Amino acid sequence: MANEQRYYGEAEYPQGMVTQEALMQLSPGKENWYKATSTQYFDADSLSFLWKAKVRKGLFIIRGTDQLKEGTGKMIMKLFAILPVVNASGEKLDEATLQRFLSEIVWFPLAALYPYISWREVDENCAEATLVCEGKTVKGTFTFDADGDFQSFSTLRYKDNEPGSERIPWIIEAEEYGAFHGIRIPTLSTVTWQLEKQDWTWLKMRVTGIDYNPAV
DSSP: OHHHHHHHOSOOOOSEEEEEEEEEOOSTTOOOOEEEEEEEEEETTTTEEEEEEEEEETTEEEEEEEEEETTEEEEEEEETTTEEEEEEESHHHHHHHHHHHHHGGGTSGGGGGSTTEEEEEEETTEEEEEEEETTEEEEEEEEEOTTSOEEEEEEEEESSOSTTOOEEEEEEEEEEEEEETTEEEEEEEEEEEEOSSOEEEEEEEEEEEEEESOOO
């Protein structure tokens, strides 16, 4: 992990590391699903994360990073780690990346108690969370079952970073649960865009391991 941090150099992530396996559908209406593996480093104290992924698309391999640091998001995807496919930043991506951080506190739930997140009860199984970072504010709604397990997270999110793009419903739903180091979390989740003509579930993500407070 120390080598990863020196290589990127933008941030330190002392609080944890999540490993993941996923299936991705890159376009709505398509039948092909592509395998991906990823490692994500996070730090609730500094409200930051670094996600590193490898996606196999036939004979091609796409490597990418998604990063949040000081309220700023940045996404880079490269074919064979050389040819740029995506190099995105800007206000829309900042907002979307903060929403991602908020949704993923279910993996490191102590972050729910940090002062940059405030909560409003909607009903006995639903609460709205508001996250404030570097003058930017995002919101999302969490639902839980009767046992307190996370069921879903929903928000309005920019689907892309293009001028004129609008926020649309973005939903994460938990399907399976497990425990790591005594902490129960959702281990299998789906991510869906509610498009105008159809719902597009584009990601099925499984958590394969978590290391809280790893040595660096």
